[in-house]
Amino acid sequence: MSPKLLLFAALTAAIGSVVTVPSAAAQTVSEPVGRVQVGVGFGWLGGAVFGEQPADLRAASGGPYRLFESETDLGSTGSFEARVGILLSRRFGVEGRVAISKPEFRTVVTSDAEAAGSFTTAENIDHYDFDGGVVFRLAEWGSVTPFASAGAGYVRQLHEGQALVETGHLFYVGGGFTFPLVSRPQGFIRAVGIRTDLRLNLLYLDLDEESRQQGSVSGSFVFTF
Amino acid sequence: MNRRQAQAWLAIAMLTMALPGNANAYIHLGSGFGGQTRPIKWNTASVRWYANDRITVPGVSASQFQSEVAQAFSTWESVSTATIAFQFAGFTSALPFDDDGLSVFGFDSEPEMDRVLGATTFIVDILTGSIVESDVFFNSIFTWSVAAAGDSSRFDLRSVATHEIGHFLGLGHSAIGETEPRPDGGRRVLGSGAVMFPISLGRGVIADRVLQPDDIAGASDLYPDGDFRSDTGIITGRVRLNGVAVNGAHVVAFNPQTGALIGNFSGPDGTFRIAGLTPGPHVIRVEPIDDADIDSFLEPAGVNVNFQVTFHDRLIIAPRGGASESFDVAVRPK
Numbered sequence: 001m002s003p004k005l006l007l008f009a010a011l012t013a014a015i016g017s018v019v020t021v022p023s024a025a026a027q028t029v030s031e032p033v034g035r036v037q038v039g040v041g042f043g044w045l046g047g048a049v050f051g052e053q054p055a056d057l058r059a060a061s062g063g064p065y066r067l068f069e070s071e072t073d074l075g076s077t078g079s080f081e082a083r084v085g086i087l088l089s090r091r092f093g094v095e096g097r098v099a100i101s102k103p104e105f106r107t108v109v110t111s112d113a114e115a116a117g118s119f120t121t122a123e124n125i126d127h128y129d130f131d132g133g134v135v136f137r138l139a140e141w142g143s144v145t146p147f148a149s150a151g152a153g154y155v156r157q158l159h160e161g162q163a164l165v166e167t168g169h170l171f172y173v174g175g176g177f178t179f180p181l182v183s184r185p186q187g188f189i190r191a192v193g194i195r196t197d198l199r200l201n202l203l204y205l206d207l208d209e210e211s212r213q214q215g216s217v218s219g220s221f222v223f224t225f
Numbered sequence: 226m227n228r229r230q231a232q233a234w235l236a237i238a239m240l241t242m243a244l245p246g247n248a249n250a251y252i253h254l255g256s257g258f259g260g261q262t263r264p265i266k267w268n269t270a271s272v273r274w275y276a277n278d279r280i281t282v283p284g285v286s287a288s289q290f291q292s293e294v295a296q297a298f299s300t301w302e303s304v305s306t307a308t309i310a311f312q313f314a315g316f317t318s319a320l321p322f323d324d325d326g327l328s329v330f331g332f333d334s335e336p337e338m339d340r341v342l343g344a345t346t347f348i349v350d351i352l353t354g355s356i357v358e359s360d361v362f363f364n365s366i367f368t369w370s371v372a373a374a375g376d377s378s379r380f381d382l383r384s385v386a387t388h389e390i391g392h393f394l395g396l397g398h399s400a401i402g403e404t405e406p407r408p409d410g411g412r413r414v415l416g417s418g419a420v421m422f423p424i425s426l427g428r429g430v431i432a433d434r435v436l437q438p439d440d441i442a443g444a445s446d447l448y449p450d451g452d453f454r455s456d457t458g459i460i461t462g463r464v465r466l467n468g469v470a471v472n473g474a475h476v477v478a479f480n481p482q483t484g485a486l487i488g489n490f491s492g493p494d495g496t497f498r499i500a501g502l503t504p505g506p507h508v509i510r511v512e513p514i515d516d517a518d519i520d521s522f523l524e525p526a527g528v529n530v531n532f533q534v535t536f537h538d539r540l541i542i543a544p545r546g547g548a549s550e551s552f553d554v555a556v557r558p559k
Contacts, residue, residue: 053484057402057416058437060426065403065416070508072481107481107508109536113403113415114512119536121508161550163542164458164504207505208482 033090039083039195041220045101045127048074048203048212068112074127074214075104081218085135096132097153099216103127105159126158129201131170141177148175155203168206170214174199178222191224263354265347266395266447271310274298277331278316282365285332285382287316289371294330297386300436301394306445306453306501309394321360322346328358328393330386332365340411342367342385342425345392361389370429377429384420384433391421396443397522398423400475401488404516412517418486423521438485442501458502458543462552463495464511466532470495471556473528475514478507478543490514490523496551502543509537511554532556 050072056064078101085095106122133151140146155168176197183191201214276294278287285293291313298311314327321329335341341364348358363369363385370379401418414424417432419439426432436444445453460478464471476497477488483503491497513530514522535556541549 050482053481055479055484055486057418057486058426058432059416060414060430062430062432067403067416067418067486068510070479070481105506105540107506107540109508109510112510112534112536115534115536119538121536121538121540123506123540123542159506159542160539161542163544163547163549166505 033087035086035190036225037083037085037087037095037222038225039081039085039220039222041081041195041218043079043081043099043197043216043218043220045077045079045099045103046215047076047103048214050074050212051210066111066113069110070107071110072105072107074125074212075106077101077103079216079218081220083220083222087135087137091137093135093137094132095135095149097129099129099131099218101127123160125160128156128158129170130154130156131172133172144177144179146175146177149173149197149199155205157205166205166207168204170204171202172199183224189223189225191222193222193224195220195222264395264447265349265354265356267309268353268355271312272328273312273314274328274330275314275317275319277318277320277329279318280320280332280334280365282332282369284379285369285371290330290332290382291316293371293383294386294390297383297390297434300387300434301390301444304436304441304444306441306450306457307448308450309444309448321362323360324348324358326358328360330361330389331363333362334365335362336366338364339366342380343389345389356395359393361386361393363389375429375431380425380428381431381434384431385425387433387436388420391440391444394444395447396421396440398517399439399443399488400490400514400516400522401437401439401477401486402516423517438483439487442487442499446500453501455546456504457500458504458545459498459500459548460502460507460509460541460543461496461498461548461550462509462541462554464491464497464554464556465495466529466556466558471529471532473514473519473523473530474532474556475512475522476554477510477512478502478541479510480505480507493527498548504543504545506540506542509541509554511535511537511556531559533559 052071054069055067057067059065079099081099083095083097085093087093102124104122105125106120109119131151131153133149135147135149138146150173152171155170157166174197178193178195180193197218199216203212203214276291281287295313319325319327319329321331343363345361347356349356368379369382370376371382375381399419399421402422403415404412407413412424414426417426419437420433421440464474471491472493474491477486478499479486480503487499489497489499512534513532519525519528537554
């Protein structure tokens with residue numbers, strides 16, 4: 001799924017929920033205000049395009065002589081994520097998240113002046129997102145509670161062999177829904193539910209400060225304490 | 226043998242920018258003594274140079290000659306990651322290649338070197354690798370230009386001077402370039418990725434007034450400023466063909482973020498080292514020396530050119546302030 005499609009789906013879910021906000025809704029037992037919620041889950045982190053870069057030599061004509069062309073991207077991959085948050089009111093909460101993934105960073109070389117074909121060169125990097133933001137709970141659809149989220153974070157990438165650390169930051173917008181599985185009025189764990197997230201990240205790495213879009217989708221179990 | 230006796234002419238015919246024929250990253254020139262080879266370089270804070278004002282060529286006065294060479298020196302001095310300074314000491318009647326203790330730049334007529342635009346020679350203390358004297362000549366059998374935008378019928382003096390000063394610093398020829406054979410036996414440059422490429426881009430071209438990443442890495446590795454080593458990275462590895470070390474493979478590190486190309490050659494044991502890289506992932510491309518005569522770069526004996534252009538299948542990280550773990554590149558036979 002492309003980042004733009006992800007963003008569209010997230011915003012559609014958020015807007016659709018906003019226009020159906022009921023005049024009054026009871027606070028559910030599974031998501032009580034003021035209680036800490038912890039979520040763990042897995043997801044899919046979309047790729048990010050780093051763009052094309054030719055290997056140009058200087059020609060006598062003054063123009064470039066292309067030795068080869070290259071295109072670099074960060075591949076999509078599975079990710080693990082953990083989240084902790086708290087609802088400050090019926091509609092508003094804050095949360096922090098860490099996501100860990102191991103995408104492939106690859107450069108595809110084509111049109112070499114002396115070698116036919118294309119060549120893929122790659123490395124695996126350890127990618128960490130540490131982010132935090134706000135969550136707006138929208139109108140419930142039966143047992144399902146849609147939400148919209150937005151925030152910012154810190155990105156850390158460890159290249160293969162931990163030879164180099166690159167850092168950066170990200171901004172995100174997204175949305176999703178929660179669905180209660182189990183709830184009880186007392187006990188250490190008050191409720192268990194599932195949550196799905198659809199996000200669009202704007203990724204800025206310090207190496208060039210260019211923005212790159214990166215979508216993600218994830219599902220997690222949420223425990224309310 | 227005392228130090229004075231150990232000084233010897235190291236006559237290195239830098240066949241610079243010849244007519245598309247023969248006229249070289251960054252490789253460092255070296256001197257050998259007692260079984261050891263060390264890079265040659267200046268070990269003085271400011272290198273004094275002289276300009277010959279007795280031999281001039283049409284269209285270039287002695288003062289114009291001095292000005293163009295001085296601007297070429299400034300180009301190298303302005304490399305922010307290198308520390309080297311030059312000082313114009315005055316005009317002289319001394320000729321290039323005289324063993325007189327003076328580093329002289331000047332024109333000279335060498336008709337027998339009919340493909341050579343210029344050359345650089347050295348007197349080197351072979352015990353320390355220190356350059357004692359270096360002379361540069363420009364072949365007056367060619368027509369020369371000092372025009373700001375170049376002259377399509379003449380060779381650009383400042384471009385060739387910039388190349389020769391690279392040798393003057395202790396740099397060898399770079400192999401980052403592509404050529405094709407010419408009917409007359411020479412080679413036509415299709416593209417050049419370094420001022421230190423051995424063959425000229427031709428008359429009227431002034432592109433070699435501007436240093437390329439390979440030139441800058443070479444000069445900085447030889448004369449590093451305070452932060453150069455800590456701010457850049459090194460990639461090390463080994464080239465093999467059917468499990469056997471490849472001598473003289475041209476290895477280029479390409480930065481897919483910046484587009485910079487920086488190269489070096491593998492040694493007899495197949496190992497190579499490329500310094501001065503922007504920290505980050507690099508594409509490694511290995512090719513045989515086939516765009517100029519092998520002796521423009523290396524001692525030809527033992528150099529293997531019987532393999533195909535090969536891209537290593539892994540991106541290699543140049544770590545900030547350090548060197549990558551050594552890796553093997555397996556090239557395919559032709």
